[in-house]
Amino acid sequence: MSDRLTIALDAMGGDAAPRMVISGANIALRRYPQVSYLVFGREDRIAPLLEKMPRLKAVTTLIHTDDVVGAEDKPAVALRAGRASSMRLAIDSVQDGRAAGVVSAGNTGALMAMSKFVLKTLPGVNRPAMAAFFPTLRGESLMLDLGANLVCDARNLVDFAVMGNAFARTVLGIAHPTFGILNVGSEELKGHESLQEASATLREANLPGEFVGFVEGDDIAKGTVDVIVTDGFTGNVALKAAEGTAKLVNEYMRRTFRSSFVAGLGYLLARRALRKLRERLDPRRYNGAIFLGLNGVAIKSHGGSDALAFANAIGLAIDMARYGIIEKTRADFAALVQRPAGSAEAAAG
């Protein structure tokens, strides 16, 4: 192995695969010239694409397989029957050290199940989580879990806080991240018991950064904290509710500018600035569900990804690998285990 970072790509996952995977890798190569690729999938479909992109071809090893995980396959079925699939082989290459991370736009449940089975969770982690970051009034924040764990106990939430915190410190470059637990009120004794318990544990846990306690739904877009911790059900609904609302306001805006000639003229004058706004809010910039808590870097790109969105997901995997997220998360969990969560005696001892 050279010093180049190698990223494994499942070329067959996603609506526009393999074309957008290969084009996405080509875009990512311009941004990260020091990266090599292992590309898994059907050679007859991928090789002709690589032919057109000689610089990418030069840093890519194509590994053929006919087998593909279907978008509708159940995770358990994919796990059992998909051992030769492009998705599985790509994950295997991270496990055996050939690649530093894997990116797939394929079936989310299958990718999580396979990644968990092959890469395993980090010591101290009960369940891995799916995270994403998104724009806020103050910059960018991370939220997890987003759907990997629909029902979470206090232990899970504490784990998510540790993982999210490590991500914020490494990939987002925030030295002392603020983090909070999503709840229906910031005061006192609101919400489920597991939230109270997780909050008490995190107050004692002495993680790097600052635990602010509970935050509410509107704190997501405000950017009140760098990391928002929640169960996968609530996180999934909240993220989609926010995305839906952003689209709603944009659509209202579009209709507004079309409502009169003068408004249309105003749009023409403001359009350069408005284009920048659209770019800032472009969901492709925030593409990629980040799998955290695994003993390896794995990113799920959106199933509807285009090449640009897939390139962003690759960039995320590269950043996670080169900034050592796995090592940082592992160290944080080791520190947490030494100081048993929520136990005052242990903290004193």
Next chain:
Amino acid sequence: MSDRLTIALDAMGGDAAPRMVISGANIALRRYPQVSYLVFGREDRIAPLLEKMPRLKAVTTLIHTDDVVGAEDKPAVALRAGRASSMRLAIDSVQDGRAAGVVSAGNTGALMAMSKFVLKTLPGVNRPAMAAFFPTLRGESLMLDLGANLVCDARNLVDFAVMGNAFARTVLGIAHPTFGILNVGSEELKGHESLQEASATLREANLPGEFVGFVEGDDIAKGTVDVIVTDGFTGNVALKAAEGTAKLVNEYMRRTFRSSFVAGLGYLLARRALRKLRERLDPRRYNGAIFLGLNGVAIKSHGGSDALAFANAIGLAIDMARYGIIEKTRADFAALVQRPAGSAEAAAG
């Protein structure tokens, strides 16, 4: 009692009470000239305000009490110690038939606890819910519960669907409302067991309108269904996440128009249209948490309500009373009881 509809107002609840309550009633009076008011609170503070609004004074009966429920009072404390409070007396007036509905901008938990204790739930309703409606791409939708019940079983969710359905048919004027349960995926067997069970029951329940099954977070702003059913924890987070995002996009927009002279000029041309957009999205238009499932009309206006927001909350109470929401909901529950939920035998028998 005359034929006029009478609404009871807790004049002492809310940050800007009693001024915004009285001014709000005055605005509502212009829209609904056939309404009278019972106003509960401190005479020394309310009477001078009424003096300045002779038309409102003419249709208002002021009932003095010194006692006020504090914004921070626990519901149980308010229930025990607040029997002479303006909030409690206002609710009592609905219970004994003097008023057709009550509006308060006071302590939400206390208002819900007192309303439930005094008005009782409708026959067949296990727990009342808090609902709100909001703008969507297709018009307006209703979501419930928004925080009254943090943990819900299938039975609760079914009840919420019945209540929300009745509201959509009466107050929103939709003859055949569509309704769905909020989940993390629209397909098959996703989400908690209680969601599956509630979905199965609603498929059998034969309510007016159309049960579409599961909807996701982005369906809220899309307006995919007229009524979205969820537990109070998820609903609260989703609604606040949506509100926060709308504010975020607006703030980005404001910064965009200020980013250059030309963009600013564009804003000047488009500002009339943009003002209409702001009005359309004005949260004051959608003010008021609607208490559903009670044997009486009760509306919680936002604690930070101004007069316009409070007037909208009054309008909602008036609409609920005059379109007979209680009777409709009662009839729907009676029909549901005759056809035991989820039981195929009963549906056939």
